[in-house]
Every structure is written in structure tokens, then in C-alpha cells.
Amino acid sequence: MNTTAAQCIDNVDVLIIGGGINGTGIARDAAGRGLKVLLCEKQDLAGATSSASSKLIHGGLRYLEQYEFRLVREALAEREVLLHNAPHIVHPMRFVLPHNKNLRPAWMIRLGLFLYDHLAKRSKNLPGSQQIPLANTSAYALPLKDSIKKGFIYSDCNVDDSRLVILNAIDAQTRGAQILPRCECIGLKTQNNTWLATLRHQDGTTRIVQAKILVNAAGPWVDNIQNLAAQHGSNATGKRKLRLVKGSHLVTPRLYEGTHAYILQNKDKRIVFVTPYRNDFSMIGTTDIDFHGDPANVAISAEETDYLLQSVNAYFKQAIRHEDIVSTWSGVRPLYDDAHGNASTTTRDYVFDVSGGTGSSPPLLSVFGGKITTYRKLAEHALEKLAPFTGKPQPWTHAAPLPGADLPNADINLFISQLQKNFPWLPKSTASRYACAYGTLALLFLAEKNSIESLGQHFGHDLYETEVKWLQAHEWANCAEDILWRRTRLGLYFTPEQTLALQKWLKKHTIR
Ligand SMILES: Cc1cc2nc3c(=O)[nH]c(=O)nc-3n(C[C@H](O)[C@H](O)[C@H](O)COP(=O)(O)OP(=O)(O)OC[C@H]3O[C@@H](n4cnc5c(N)ncnc54)[C@H](O)[C@@H]3O)c2cc1C
Incomplete structure (x- = not known):
């Protein structure tokens, strides 16, 4: 990896690789502690495991049989x-x-x-x-x-798993984190006790990020990142098995x-x-x-x-x-991998692999395992592990609502009724979908709208231009698949023709 003078270098405290629930959860927590954070995700946010779960926030009744108290x-x-x-x-x-x-x-x-x-x-x-x-x-x-x-x-x-990821990413960004979807980490080396990472955007351009700490939240690719780090001089131990x-x-x-x-x-x-x-x-x-x-x-x-x-x-x-x-x-x-014979009974608990942080080797924290349900606590524990290098150990996310969560009396049904009252022209099913996807953020894109026509082009199944524009501008949505399968889940209803019409519109209205 050559760093040329022409290439701009971002300097951050923490570089996070992976925009699933664990990466975005850690980005949010770290940014809220005042750390300078950059997160890169090679595809769409929640593009891998974090949009393919059973969508349960649960204790895991069956784990009691494995004594996972x-x-x-x-x-x-x-x-x-x-x-x-x-x-x-x-x-x-x-x-x-x-x-x-x-x-x-x-x-x-x-x-x-x-x-x-x-x-x-x-x-x-x-x-x-x-x-x-x-x-x-x-x-x-x-x-x-x-x-x-x-x-x-x-x-x-x-829970809507991919929306949980997006809400964490939005909050991380609001607290100062840079969130870069469609941006892959392709090279890692260490220099003067820091990490130098090469990131490649979808359009082929690259950037260099210099980071004091590297967090590897690459999910199923966690070993790849550890190998990348180990090849170039870090003492990433890779003690944990995936x-x-x-x-x-x-x-x-x-x-x-x-x-x-x-x-x-x-x-x-x-x-x-x-x-x-x-x-x-x-x-x-x-x-x-x-x-x-x-x-x-x-x-x-x-x-x-x-x-x-x-x-x-x-x-x-x-x-x-x-x-x-x-x-x-x-x-x-x-x-x-806790060496359990059976895939079904292998632990769902999370474990960190922390290396570096001594001598000339900068710290690397890799995440193994975890649940959508425990992501917030996982992030808190990750930041605790990194406290010797950050000096900002104060946890804060326990009582911090995610964006859009400020519902009247914390009651989703009451909020749906209020939406219907304030926007009587909005069909009940649409009001309900907006409420359950965006919470009070829906009020931002509905502001000053006064009729169904004012929502702009209708792509089908209550997806209107106003919502699509919101997703592009505030939720990093870039293509029909992002919108239909991870932001709204309307893909289940859309016909190929409707999807094509949305794709055409997006092509004309790309946000760079
Ligand atoms: C079938 C199934 C059902 C489940 N059901 C539940 C459930 O009901 N409840 C629950 O709590 N949990 C559930 N889980 C567990 C939960 O989904 C996972 O623990 C969680 O999504 C893992 O998140 P992650 O952020 O670690 O990984 P991921 O979501 O996979 O995120 C890792 C990200 O890293 C990115 N990445 C990789 N390499 C690079 C690179 N070089 N540069 C940039 N980005 C990179 C990937 O593109 C990916 O998006 C389920 C899991 C599965 C598979």
C-alpha cells in the first residue's frame, strides 16, 4: 500500500470495519463518548447478517437448556x-x-x-x-x-433488524461519526503506533484513514480483516476461532x-x-x-x-x-467457536479478541458472535475493553432513545392515531408503516405536506417520492434493493415492473 502525497488522509480515533448491528452500535457508542469515529461498510448498511435474522429481541428461551444464563x-x-x-x-x-x-x-x-x-x-x-x-x-x-x-x-x-442498524448509524452520525457505506477496507498496515487503512469506494476511488484504534466488526468476514492486519505488521493474534x-x-x-x-x-x-x-x-x-x-x-x-x-x-x-x-x-x-459439536448449540454469546496496544502495535478489537438483541451491551463492553486507549470510559447508551423514539407516552398506537389526526389524508396503513419504521422522524418528511399528491410520485404500495428522497438524503439508500429490502421491506409487495420504475427514478435522481 503506497500513501502518496496526493491522497487525503482522514485522522480518527477509531476506525470501524463493518456496518452491521455491531459496527453501527459501537460507532454510536464511541461517537457519543466524544471519540472521532469513521465506519466503513463494503456494501449497504445491514447488507449482510444484520438484515437476515429472525427479527426477535429475545432472551433466547432455548439457550437455558445450554445453561447460557x-x-x-x-x-x-x-x-x-x-x-x-x-x-x-x-x-x-x-x-x-x-x-x-x-x-x-x-x-x-x-x-x-x-x-x-x-x-x-x-x-x-x-x-x-x-x-x-x-x-x-x-x-x-x-x-x-x-x-x-x-x-x-x-x-x-x-424488531425490524435492518432499521435498528440504520437508526444506530443515524445517531452515530448525529454525534459526529463519519458513516461510509459502499466503502471497503482493502488494506491495513501499521505506522508510528497507528493504523493506516486503505478504503475503496464503489466508484473505485480510494482514501487513506489513519486511526489510533481499529475495530473489526466485519461479521462473517472477521477472519479476513484479522488476516489483512496480521499480514502487514500488526500482532493481530487471531486467538479466537470463528x-x-x-x-x-x-x-x-x-x-x-x-x-x-x-x-x-x-x-x-x-x-x-x-x-x-x-x-x-x-x-x-x-x-x-x-x-x-x-x-x-x-x-x-x-x-x-x-x-x-x-x-x-x-x-x-x-x-x-x-x-x-x-x-x-x-x-x-x-x-x-466454543468447540461445541453441534452448530445449533454453539454459543450465541459474544467474545472479543483484543491485540496490540503495547509497544509499536496499535490496538485492534475483533468481535466474534453476538445477537441483534445484545448489540448495545456488546458495544458498551467493547468500549470498556478499549478504555485503556481512549480514556473515555463513561457508558451513556442505556437510557438514550434511538432517533424517532420520542413517541407520546412511548405508545406506538397513540402515535399512529396522532399521525392520522394530523394528516387525515394519509391512509391508515401508510400512517402505521411510517410510525413503525421512522417513529417521530416521519414528522420531518411529512412536514408541510397537505395531501397524498403532495408526497410526489407514487411507486406502488404506499411508497412515495417524499419517502424515497428522505431515504436517499438521511439513510444512505442508493438503489431499489436498499429501499425495498432493507429500509421499507416493501420488496415483498413490489412487482418487477414497479421495481424497474423505482430504479429508473433513482438513476435520474442520484444523490452523490
Ligand atoms: C438466521 C439468523 C437468525 C438470527 N436471528 C436473530 C434474532 O432473532 N435475534 C437476535 O438477537 N439475533 C439473531 N441473529 C444474530 C444476529 O443477526 C447477528 O449476531 C448479527 O446480525 C451480527 O451482526 P454483525 O454486525 O456482527 O455482522 P454483519 O451484520 O454481517 O455485519 C458485518 C458487516 O461487515 C461488512 N464488511 C465485511 N468486510 C468488510 C470490509 N473489508 N470492509 C468494509 N466492510 C466489511 C459486511 O459487508 C457486513 O455488512 C440471527 C442470525 C441469523 C443468521
Whole structure:
């Protein structure tokens, strides 16, 4: 790597590689502590694992079986924090667990749920667990086979995972961080106890960043960054081992009425979730398959599809078939390899690999594992680890709402009603989508709008020019895929023709 005099050098305290939930969470925390931060992401923000999750903010009931009490306690506590700090995109959900005495005895489930209810403080929005009859006509029982006579119900939350990433990136930027999507780290070396990184933008131009600290939050590519650092003089140790585990989901037309989810036990001891998704769909997942390919090319296999269909068909009256699948997605979990034989029981807890920080070697912190749910705490712990090099150890994110979270009485339904009252021409479904995606940020792009026509060109399914412009200007959206699959999830509804029309518009109205 040659640094020529012509190349401009950015000087920062912390360079973060990776714009998933962990990278953006750390960027936000670090920027809020007064550090000069630059984050680079080689594709779109949340372009990899952080938009391919099961979209749950949960303690992880099944981790209790693996005695992961630390993780479950922290995740349950974070569930509360996120409900409070992001009530627009994190919503309580009831989970129905049909009982199958051949898989787990009732006493074991009761004990697990008791612990789940009591390991951390639980707000009134998350009612406790209970055993329920399912041999009746309740909404919980209706879709299930008649042979299922009883079950359990408990609370967790769902989230729009890619929007959580964007909100962290927005807040990081507001606090001074530079956020650079479509900008890949292609070279790393050390010089005078600092990092010199070469970043390449999508258009091929490069820039050099000099950083006191490097944070490797590259998710499934964490080893690549460690190798890049090790090749060029750092003592990046690479002590931690990575285990890549693929997980896939199916989307079908909505399988049942109601806002609750199902957690289905399988014969292999794994569980599969069925959750309502975007009003009209159900989401089914996930799987745990060791993955050895290129994480950029991950896709669902025929075996995973059959496995997920069979899981649902073992419990639901109305069998679902391959023809019912309207969409799928797969992601790769960048897990810390705790040498567990089974991909499903490999820990979901996070671990840091910290090297350098002594002699002439600058500090490098690499992130292994983690959950969407625990990202904020992970960021706090990362900054704690880096405190000897930053001197700014004060945590602050615990009670800091994310952008758009200042809803009246922290009540999303009240906010939807207010939006409808203030903008009576806005269809209820649109008001509701804006509220659940942007919270009070929606008021910024709706300001001075007075009719549906004033929102500009309509691309279909309540996506208007005003929103698209907002996404371009404030949320780094660059192409139709960013908008349809990570910012709004309207891709599930858009026809190829509608997508093409949006692409054409974006081509004409590119923001540089
Ligand atoms: C199927 C599945 C279901 C899950 N369900 C849940 C759930 O319900 N709840 C939950 O809490 N967690 C869940 N998780 C876990 C959670 O999704 C992950 O732990 C989390 O998204 C990992 O985030 P990350 O930031 O570490 O990685 P990523 O989101 O993958 O981000 C890493 C980023 O680094 C970028 N990058 C890599 N190399 C470079 C480079 N050289 N230069 C610039 N950028 C680079 C990549 O493009 C990528 O965007 C699930 C995971 C999977 C796979």
C-alpha cells in the first residue's frame, strides 16, 4: 500500500470495519463518548447478517437448556432497554409453545419459563408466561392440529433488524461519526503506533484513514480483516476461532389471524418460529447449518426448505407447500467457536479478541458472535475493553432513545392515531408503516405536506417520492434493493415492473 502525497488522509480515533448491528452500535457508542469515529461498510448498511435474522429481541428461551444464563439474563435485560429506547421498531409479541410430551416434559418447560420470567426485570408490556389449553377455538388454538391439547405462552419482542442498524448509524452520525457505506477496507498496515487503512469506494476511488484504534466488526468476514492486519505488521493474534453457521427463513402468505407467534419444537431438539410478518405474511425460521462457502453467496438449500415446511406441517392443520413460499432469505452467523459439536448449540454469546496496544502495535478489537438483541451491551463492553486507549470510559447508551423514539407516552398506537389526526389524508396503513419504521422522524418528511399528491410520485404500495428522497438524503439508500429490502421491506409487495420504475427514478435522481 503506497500513501502518496496526493491522497487525503482522514485522522480518527477509531476506525470501524463493518456496518452491521455491531459496527453501527459501537460507532454510536464511541461517537457519543466524544471519540472521532469513521465506519466503513463494503456494501449497504445491514447488507449482510444484520438484515437476515429472525427479527426477535429475545432472551433466547432455548439457550437455558445450554445453561447460557449470563447470555439469557443480559439479553432479557436488553429487551427492556430496547423496548424503552426504540418503541417504534421494537414491539412486544406473545409466543405460543404447543406442548409435545415426547420432546420436553411439561415440568421442564414450566421451569424454563419461570426462569425466563424472573432472570431480569420485565415491564408491564411483557406479561408473564402461563400454561394454556389449546383444545378450544381460541385464536391461539385455531391454526393448530386438533391433537394438540395444551401449550404455554410467554412474551418476547420483534424488531425490524435492518432499521435498528440504520437508526444506530443515524445517531452515530448525529454525534459526529463519519458513516461510509459502499466503502471497503482493502488494506491495513501499521505506522508510528497507528493504523493506516486503505478504503475503496464503489466508484473505485480510494482514501487513506489513519486511526489510533481499529475495530473489526466485519461479521462473517472477521477472519479476513484479522488476516489483512496480521499480514502487514500488526500482532493481530487471531486467538479466537470463528464458526460460520447458516440460518434460513421462508415467507408465506399469512398462515393465521392474530399478532402472536408460535415456537415449534422439532424432533432434533431444535425449535422453529412462525411469526406474523408485515401484515400479510408469515415468516418461518430458522435453521443451523455449518457454512464453509463465501458468506456473500449464502442461500437457502432444498433440505432447509423441506425441514422448515415439515416443522410447520407437524403442528398446523393447513399444510403449507413449496408453492406457498413467496420469499426466502439466509444469513451467516459469525459465531465464536466454543468447540461445541453441534452448530445449533454453539454459543450465541459474544467474545472479543483484543491485540496490540503495547509497544509499536496499535490496538485492534475483533468481535466474534453476538445477537441483534445484545448489540448495545456488546458495544458498551467493547468500549470498556478499549478504555485503556481512549480514556473515555463513561457508558451513556442505556437510557438514550434511538432517533424517532420520542413517541407520546412511548405508545406506538397513540402515535399512529396522532399521525392520522394530523394528516387525515394519509391512509391508515401508510400512517402505521411510517410510525413503525421512522417513529417521530416521519414528522420531518411529512412536514408541510397537505395531501397524498403532495408526497410526489407514487411507486406502488404506499411508497412515495417524499419517502424515497428522505431515504436517499438521511439513510444512505442508493438503489431499489436498499429501499425495498432493507429500509421499507416493501420488496415483498413490489412487482418487477414497479421495481424497474423505482430504479429508473433513482438513476435520474442520484444523490452523490
Ligand atoms: C438466521 C439468523 C437468525 C438470527 N436471528 C436473530 C434474532 O432473532 N435475534 C437476535 O438477537 N439475533 C439473531 N441473529 C444474530 C444476529 O443477526 C447477528 O449476531 C448479527 O446480525 C451480527 O451482526 P454483525 O454486525 O456482527 O455482522 P454483519 O451484520 O454481517 O455485519 C458485518 C458487516 O461487515 C461488512 N464488511 C465485511 N468486510 C468488510 C470490509 N473489508 N470492509 C468494509 N466492510 C466489511 C459486511 O459487508 C457486513 O455488512 C440471527 C442470525 C441469523 C443468521
